[in-house]
Amino acid sequence: MFGRLSRKSQSKESASTPSKDAHDILRKIEESLQAARTESSFPQVNEARRLAKELETLVNRLKGKDEQSLWSSQLAVVNEEIETVMNSLMGGGGEAGNKGAGEASSPALDLGGGGEGGLFDGMQVGSDAGGGGLFAGLTMSAEPPADSVLAPSPAGAPVPVPAPVPSPMESLAQLSPAPGASESNEQPGGGGRRRKKNLRVGYARKEKSQTNLVASPAPAVSDNSTESSQRLPLSDEFVMESPAVQADPVDVVAAAEEDGADEILGEPVLMTEDAGATQPAESVSPTLGAGPSGDEEEGGEEQDGDADSPQDEEESVEEEGSKGGAPLLSLDDLAAEDEAPAEPIASVPDAAERIGEQDGAAAFSLDFGDIAFGDDETYAESAAKLEKVLSANFIKLELQNSQILQQEKSARDKRIGAANDIAQAKKKSEVLEEEQMKAVELEEFEKADELNSSIDEAKESYTKAINEWYKAQEECEDISATLASILESKSEVKLKYAGALKKLGEALESRAGSIDESIAELEKENAEHEANMAEILEDDMSRLNALRRVLEEREGEVQHKIKEKTTEFVEQKEKHLEEKSKLEEELEAIRETLRKKEEEMAEVQGEIDEIDGKIQKVEAKFAKQQDKLNSERKDIEEEGEKFQALQDQLKAGQDVIKEKITKESSRKQQLIEDSQAACESSKATESQMKDDIENAKKTDALRQTLAELRLEEKAANEKIDALKSEVDQKKEGLSRSKAELEQMVLAIGEAESVIKNAEEMLPKLEEEKKNAVAKKNFKDAAKFSSEAKALTDEKIQAESSLSDLQGSVEDARKKAEEMEEVVEKLEGELSAAEQEGRVLQNKHISITIDMLNQAMEAASSEENYDEAAALQNEIEVAQELKNSIEVN
Incomplete structure (x- = not known):
């Protein structure tokens, strides 16, 4: 990651123990930063910082001046790389940001990964991970989030942020580096150039003869890379390091709008500050005009030496405020509350409306009361609408908040620096007084007298540092009041969100009540249906049963008459059949009389045929009645089939009605559950907000106490100064009187x-x-x-x-x-x-x-x-x- 020094030290790691240890620590720092980029891990960055301090200690132990100078230059590069990774993690860029940053910042040296990820995913509406300080406890956690939100989501998890409109592709294409820039040794980003300049300074003594490594070609401006390069990283912990030069607010807003397009419900908003590491030159807003080409960047770098070039200043993006002091503030209100806004931000108020357009809505309101819930919408869809409005409101608040946090960090750094100055001045004064006491004991009075002026200077520095500390502390307290107003606005927005959830729950409950009426109507219809079906079944069954009884009676009568008419013939037929049987038997025995018997048999057969004809005549006489009965049976069967079909149809209709009732009952139960969930969520949010407001009231009371104490201290100091002046005047007059x-x-x-x-x-x-x-x-x-x-x-x-x-x-x-x-x-x-x-x-x-x-x-x-x-x-x-x- 840190270039030739790490490779060179491999061959000399056995030269001295400090050098070997420094090389091992450098390798560990590379691994920690690589892991931080890959996993979006904030603890890995802290580990890299700790290792950097160990490396600094080892570098101080190196004996050779050249070696120590070389390692000192490397240490500066390490610290800058750590800050770059920290800023990229705080900014958060998602997968697209990782891809864009990886292509845009692939330097000539092996600088390792390049991906970025959101650090405070899930908002932290946000504790303040990067900022800590006196007012860290005042920062809300991660709130949905996300800058936020513009975003609460980590790089790996899509958690809630709104979507302003990206810059036109034509403008970005104009800003892309010239083709010849791919052969230069410079990186597209300003941060990469600064790292390389530091490397050149560090390596100049030992490696003048080595040629520069060839930089990777400038990345083409594709849809994905352009979007990721212009995206404004988002986060829930809203404190970052101050950039060297404040960027144009219009650029910051354009980047914020681009980021919100992908992550409407994502991370809390955080602005990146090292554009060189996370954004290529193409990410400059079109409002700034076409950026310089790669050749122009080289020329500017040679002129400025180690100083940042104008391109670096354009690429250095400073956090913009995002937390206001009143509920549902307009952007103008937010800008008016800031003590020293850079410029009025004109392009952000349209961001929420553009978000709505991307979601298919004609307009997008920031007021929870303007949300309309459809009758067919689920609880999840309605809640998503509320979360979207909540995130859009948080975006506006967090744009203000990041500015205030930047001021708070600056004041806190001043206070910490003053505290260190106090400790150093006190220590110096004690050392000088101890030296003076030793000089007095040794009767070196001239030396003791000379130390008086140094002691007075140390005491003066001590007093001055104390005054600076008090001044910085008062500035932090003033900024805390502004932050508290923004937090109150956040709480009020969340309370309105809870109220909207409650309203949604009531709407769902009302819809459940209307479903009760629908179910009652369906049940009434089903009862009428069953009554009609029962009546129809009863009538048809009675008619069919009557027809069957009549048919059976008539069939019985016909069979009885047929039996009566054919009984005599059947008996005669049976007798003849017996005679025929006897004759056939006799025919076997008496062949001589065969002819006679055959004739007799023919006669008998003729009689039998005659009797069969009579029987057929009788049967034919009743055949019409039988056919009519059969036709009637067929009609009855057809009627039965029709009745069965009607019964099946009625049963199917009843099943449909029952299914509707079951479905509506299930829907009612789901609505009741959703209503309860919405009410519980609303109560939980209100409870949390009440606790937050109560804590805020306590903090306000404490802050008010501090303000009153400051006023009392100011009045007391004024009184003391007046008394001192008067005492001095009186003493001076008394001295004059005594002299006279x-x-x-x-x-x-x-x-x-x-x-x-x-x-x-x-x-x-x-x-x-x-x-x-x-x-x-x-x-x-x-x-x-x-x-x-x-x-x-x-x-x-x-x-x-x-x-x-x-x-x-x-x-x-x-x-x-x-x-x-x-x-x-x-x-x-x-x-x-x-x-x-x-x-x-x-x-x-x-x-x-x-x-x-x-x-x-x-x-x-x-x-x-x-x-x-x-x-x-x-x-x-x-x-x-x-x-x-x-x-x-």
Whole structure:
């Protein structure tokens, strides 16, 4: 995956233990990232991150500078690849995205897989897997989901997201690379180019002589690849890494609409941020104009060096917000709520309507009340309609939410960075103070004095980091309020969804009641049918039975008459037959009289024939009656067959009615079950939403408490600043007064000294003057006289000044005492205000620590151990701040 270094290190893996271990770790990272792409596995990415940290530790242990530099460059590529895979998993692209990304990002180096999959399938409406942080507990889980939803579905499972309209194929064809680009060493995506540039920097020292590997040709723009390249990956955990450059919102929306076309009920929405790894250059929206060709990309890359090219900036797609702060918000409302929207998103409001068009509907409303349930619709079909509207509403909310989460992540990163700065500054200050104490113990006072400035700088950095941490924390709290409003909107949407489910249940129950009326009508019809059939059967059976009785009586009479008429002839025939038998026997014995007997027999035979003719005449006489009876029997049998057919027809109609009754009863039972299911689902959703709203209220109360504390802290800080300023002014005035008093006291001392000196010198000068006069040394006498006069003038001036100074000193002392009393009073008020501020600050930090603990537990439960470790460090820093406040 990571190119020539991994292959080269195979031949040198026995050179040194750190190098061998680094090679093994690199191979494990490749396997983890490959598994993460194939299985859309977030834990595999975390494992790759952990291995990357181990690799960084081993690289630092390498002794050779060239080898260490080479491995450092490789480590940068590894970290970028991990972030690329993380972004692709967070974005989610489904099978089409896997195929498109695999074709578009097949680089010259063996970078492994390339498929993508949704990470937070099933939404998480979404805990916040990628984001954690202070407000991780505020993010809803995965909700159906999916960006979401635009999507809640993993790459492998089609879980609910809406379907905006894809960009025209003609525009995409214009944006495809030139045919000559297939022979260049560059990849279609900006992320691939950045990886390759990093590789070139890392390999330049050791492998200048090796030729560049040939890149795979640029993929053709097919229907599938175009759709996957423009698709906006969706997800239920809505936090991602910030891209280097924010993409045009119109592009983001176009991609979001494309993704929603395939996954209306799929994943919660997440925007991908590394377009180079997941989207080819063809995915740029037509609104941006035709993109540069492969040759132009090469030229831009050579000019920019390691910096991202303009094409990279176009391909770097930033998350767009998707969670609003009011139920069923319009997109304009969502954009208005954002603190700093990039541009008004104009193309998304039509997304839901386009979704409806793709599903065969003339219009698609985002209001649950506009949904009409057909009489023949099943519960699943009606519920699917509700879920579709729910997902469409979530799409609009999540577009806003992703922007807010981006801001929240930025603020959280600032806060974590400030916490790290606090720990480092404190550690540095403690080390410097320890060095200063050691220098003092060794009586190295110059060194100890030099360390004072470093200690002051460390303390200043410590204070600055604390202020930055507080500022970032306040920013996180403000963003939390916005997120909470979006979550409230989600809860309200889900409550409306629950209300619609309840309405559906009531409709199903009403339909079940109407089926009762239909069944009653059918049962009434069946009863009338049975009554008519019973009446018809009774009449026909009576008639048929009567006909049979008449027929049997008439047949009996005819048989009796035939028997009466033919009895005598039968008896005669029997006698002749006996005689014939005797004659035949005699014929055997008496052959001589054969002729006679034959004649006699012929005569007898003639008589027998005559008698048979008479019998036939009698039978013929009754044959017409017999035929008539037979005809009547046939008619009766036909009537019986008709009656049986009618009976079968009536029975079949009755069976149809019974089948209808059974079917309607089954349908009624199904509707009752569906109604109960809808009501139970509605109750469960309402219960869940009530719990969520209750938790949101608690969080709002906590947030309100934090806001009030912040206002109180602000007021207390303003009061403290005002008191400090006033105390400083008063102290400055007091210092001036004391200085003036000291100058006055010095002046009094000087005046008293002048007076005392004059009093001591004047008698001496008088005496010397007298002595000089006595000696008639008038020159000295004049000198002494002038000196005495000067001393006298100085004494008089000093006495005058002394009198004035003594009065001023008294006034200055009274004024200084009054100012000291004022300063003491102000210092007492300042101390009380600072104490009050520390109490408020302590409460604020206590609440913050609780929230950080909740966020750390959420991150730990999601196996996001890096985030949990960062939060643990923040908690420790916050606890130290709390302890220092409590000590004060």
